[in-house]
Amino acid sequence: MKFAATAVAAAIMLAAPLSVWEAMAQDPALDEDTIEQAERLMDAGLDSTIGYEIVESLTTEIGARLAGSEAEARARDWAVAKMTALGLANVRIEPFDVPYWERGIEEAAIVSPYPQTLELTALGGSVATPVEGVTGEIVRFETLADLQDAPMTGFEGKIVFVDEYMTRTQDGSGYGVAVAKRSGAAVEAGKRGAVAALIRSVGTDSHRFPHTGQMRYGDVDRKVPIAALSAPDADQLQRALTRGEPVTVRVRLDTVSPGTRPSGNVIGEIPGRTDEIVVIGGHLDSWDLGTGAVDDGAGIGITMGAAKIILESGLTPERTIRIVAFGAEEIGLYGGIYYAEKYAADLDKHIVGAESDFGAGQIYQFQTRFGETKLDRAKEFQRVLAPLGIGPGNNEATGGPDMIGLRGAGVPVVTLKQNGWDYFDLHHTHDDTLDKIDPDNIAQNVAAYAGFVWMAANMDGDFRDPVTLPVTGEASQ
Amino acid sequence: MKFAATAVAAAIMLAAPLSVWEAMAQDPALDEDTIEQAERLMDAGLDSTIGYEIVESLTTEIGARLAGSEAEARARDWAVAKMTALGLANVRIEPFDVPYWERGIEEAAIVSPYPQTLELTALGGSVATPVEGVTGEIVRFETLADLQDAPMTGFEGKIVFVDEYMTRTQDGSGYGVAVAKRSGAAVEAGKRGAVAALIRSVGTDSHRFPHTGQMRYGDVDRKVPIAALSAPDADQLQRALTRGEPVTVRVRLDTVSPGTRPSGNVIGEIPGRTDEIVVIGGHLDSWDLGTGAVDDGAGIGITMGAAKIILESGLTPERTIRIVAFGAEEIGLYGGIYYAEKYAADLDKHIVGAESDFGAGQIYQFQTRFGETKLDRAKEFQRVLAPLGIGPGNNEATGGPDMIGLRGAGVPVVTLKQNGWDYFDLHHTHDDTLDKIDPDNIAQNVAAYAGFVWMAANMDGDFRDPVTLPVTGEASQ
Structure with a gap:
């Protein structure tokens, strides 16, 4: 039925290409x-x-x-x-x-100059750090695009921090832009010799909850671990950096990918x-x-x-x-x-x-x-x-x-x-x-x-x- | 000066006990x-x-x-x-x-019938659990008063859960009532042979943040560890219990009190x-x-x-x-x-x-x-x-x-x-x-x-x- x-509609359409649109529109x-x-x-x-x-x-x-x-x-x-x-x-x-893939122990801290713990969580698919963690000076980028435009050298041993914000919207349209950093930050950090990547969580709250989510390395040669800081912790790292001294952070992520x-x-x-x-x-x-x-x-x-x-x-x-x-x-x-x-x-x-x-x-x-x-x-x-x-x-x-x-x-x-x-x-x-x-x-x-x-x-x-x-x-x- | x-005011007062109140009130x-x-x-x-x-x-x-x-x-x-x-x-x-006093690793989970992790935090001053944690069936009380009124036996090996809510007020007047359970729950649980005490956090939010705070055992003979569940985790435990089967929880708190x-x-x-x-x-x-x-x-x-x-x-x-x-x-x-x-x-x-x-x-x-x-x-x-x-x-x-x-x-x-x-x-x-x-x-x-x-x-x-x-x-x- x-x-x-x-089939009738299709027949009409073939016979009279213009009027078919109207005819179909009138067919409730x-x-x-x-x-x-x-x-x-x-x-x-x-x-x-x-x-x-x-x-x-x-x-x-x-x-x-x-x-x-x-x-x-x-x-x-x-x-x-x-x-x-x-x-x-x-x-x-x-x-x-x-x-x-499964997360394990995850820990982070500012080592100097303002020692204190940071709250973060590994992104899904992230490789692990060594058990003792990785320690490096933070290099902050306001956006993923800024990191992508950065030179390919000078990041060896450092931790890249992409501090991009997400826009709050009714329709979730802020997500696409913000989520790009979830994969992009680790990929770009790895290419540049950094030891890890951190991102401001893809989220709109200001609570001490890091947001996880899947990341993908694609076909990069060098996979570096990546985690998301809660918004208040990203703020904290940003404030620490604006004080002018180099900021060193230690990150430990015991992720596993057992097959x-x-x-x-x-x-x-x-x-x-x-x-x-x-x-x-x-x-x-x-x-x-x-x-x-x-x-x-x-x-x-x-x-x-x-x-x-x-x-x-x-x-x-x-x-x-x-x-x-x-x-x-x-x-x-x-x-x-x-x-x-x-x-x-x-x-x-x-x-x-x-x-x-x-x-x-x-x-x-x-x-x-x-x-x-x-x-x-x-x-x-x-x-x-x-x-x-x-x-x-x-x-x-x-x-x-x-x-x-x-x-x-x-x-x-x-x-x-x-x-x-x-x-x-x-x-x-x-x-x-x-x-x-x-x-x-x-x-x-x-x-x-x-x-x-x-x-x-x-x-x-x-x-x-x-x-x-x-x-x-x-x-x- | x-x-x-x-001194003048005091002299007036001694001379004329009634009028001094007015006299002083008029002294700006x-x-x-x-x-x-x-x-x-x-x-x-x-x-x-x-x-x-x-x-x-x-x-x-x-x-x-x-x-x-x-x-x-x-x-x-x-x-x-x-x-x-x-x-x-x-x-x-x-x-x-x-x-x-310092907290260490803290972990909790419903072991059965609905296995899943719970988010909690030790209260300041709580003793530690053994490293393997303590595991026990949950006995829930709506209020600390209910626990205080409970019989002294039948709690051996169990975990007492005081699920008392705090009232949100502008002046903080809900705090005094709610905070009583912070010490009271462990004291009463210990007296009754329970292996640990849990409380609904003393707080007014509905976020996954447990609230810590100091507790005190007083001169009890038996100190049992105590931790606070975040409000959503207290809700979760409450819902698990209303389904009718016994609910068993494991809690590990590695607190230390080194002097x-x-x-x-x-x-x-x-x-x-x-x-x-x-x-x-x-x-x-x-x-x-x-x-x-x-x-x-x-x-x-x-x-x-x-x-x-x-x-x-x-x-x-x-x-x-x-x-x-x-x-x-x-x-x-x-x-x-x-x-x-x-x-x-x-x-x-x-x-x-x-x-x-x-x-x-x-x-x-x-x-x-x-x-x-x-x-x-x-x-x-x-x-x-x-x-x-x-x-x-x-x-x-x-x-x-x-x-x-x-x-x-x-x-x-x-x-x-x-x-x-x-x-x-x-x-x-x-x-x-x-x-x-x-x-x-x-x-x-x-x-x-x-x-x-x-x-x-x-x-x-x-x-x-x-x-x-x-x-x-x-x-x-």
Whole structure:
């Protein structure tokens, strides 16, 4: 039925390249029943505590769950049990291996002229220092670009410190710029003969929490250890340096990389009537410091919670609604990439995908990556979601980190954009704990996902452009 | 001159017990010159950054400075250099010894049924666990009182957890109740055969920072180790327990108490024309976790800063203004007690004392502990301070922790009451760092102390009741 409608549209398009755009725009995706059902699900989501309960369960019963760790394995068992208890079908673990890395003792101190400890944490993937640590004079750069522009000599035996700040924004747009230093600082420091690299944490808080996160050396010849200072410690080092005397710091990082370990995705479904799939999820792994509440217990709670709201309604969707708890996101999007590989042959049946991985703040925007001929469908969906306070967004959604494979393969994605004003206060720190989640906000997220996924699973047609697009240049002639 | 005025007042009092109260109330302490000078000093304080600069210097160049540590010794040298540079006279260290205690490795984890690490910190004075730690089932009490009421048996081999909350208040009045568990939990746990005690941190934040603080065993037969969990970790333990299964925790604390170490007060003065003294100060030591910015670098900055404002005015006070940077406050008010002992013979020459030790929030109230016949003087002083936003307070001031000895000896004290709404978010944590201090607020504090201390140093008479008080019962006959 749905394919038939698409075929008609494609036929119209081939016959009349100009008018097809209008014709498709006037072809509504949602019928009244679907809209009414979505509205009822949204109401039920707002009234439900299920999203919060799921995050509470995960963060309390498992806590931190580093990719590849025994805790992540327990989290997979937890997810199987939880999905089963919620009533999802076809619950399964889809295993894969990941490179394992673990932090050990980490210590730092200003040795002179103002002896005192500093609080830092190794970045994921960092090599270790010798057990006695490395000691060197600090050379500070305001930005990664300044380090990249620095001469290639004169840094032997020194510790490079990239003191770049991150901008606080609602949409997380400050992250991309700030995160570049996470890999770049060690790479550039290593090339220049430095013994280690330090960065100001990629974060927006002013608490004594260093922010970890994955770094990558690429194909450098010389790998030097790298760690992030908490913002107050970066301030402290900056102040020490402005006093004019050389500042010497000792850093010890006992990281280990003992080879590969098992990880995996956990999948559960609400089976539909067709073989088409709507996929939503969050990632199950977290960094090792906090309990992974906002990153990304929230995404797990929101998407499993949305599924539960639908299951409780007794409705059966046209398409299968698939919930994925992705493994090993933090260390390199392993779960998302694996998923796209495993289901490569089925990706044309994936109508749309969305991962919730930006905390538990209120959703304020419906962002899409749809075919250009289907942008009116974004408006249709947004109008239904609007009572939740969700406005229209652009068509540049990423769909979330673990949608990388699907997005790359052309599967339409959606980002239900959350208010991330405070997200990078907590992100990748010890302080990412359950108390930071507002139950009302997470209920709004559950409502939005329940409404969105229900509409996507039951709409007519899809979000893709027809296989052969009209050529705009020709059409306008 | 001042003594003469007091003598006259005393004579009036003896002659006419009823009317003396009114007569004294009508005898103003402050002349117009003194008020005008105080106002100019307050204006200068508001415009100055000196208070902030001093805290910045102390927290950056020394950082944490645990009582009895080598860092506290460096802080004394810093204070001597800073007081000298500011232009204070008679700068000196007055040494004394203190019992030394140091934390070492501290680790905790839920062993079962939800294995994960917990963040805690030993309380000052706690004994160590064995190196392998102690492991026991958690027995939770909502309050210390509940533990005190518990039976004396059935706790052998268990870990007692006192989960009592602290109330957030502007005036810090929630502290006294909450702090009782710091000593009480270990004492009661030890009596009942438990292997360790844990408490919810004495604090008001919900960040992953445990709050340390001194505990005391008193004369118990059995000392058990005690540590404070951060609020999110206390929440976590509470949630784990509510799931119904026994919760087992392992705690390792490698504390050491290697004997006595040197500490000391650092003193500097603005010499007056008489041998009377007005004393203000803060405490120089801090806990080892943060850099002691709000507790109590702020008090050092505020009181040394006030002295600098007066020195810059070129005015000479009638009475000597003495600035004391007290040592070893945190572990038992050693500096304050030592000061009162050392100057026991001179305490009658101490007109008034005040310690700033409640952070760097705005001062909102002028609280006193004056003789009852001198309460009008509190009003006189408060009226001059009022443009800074400082209202009248009661007559139950403590004067600050290190005024304990002076207060006990009957020296009048003043508390320039600071807004402590956020103080216990930071108090005794890693997060007590310079970034938490608002430069405008500390300038208001400097202004208030400069104005207050100038008035106290130049007023007519004092804040004490006459040696022989009129007996109210007789007077009313």
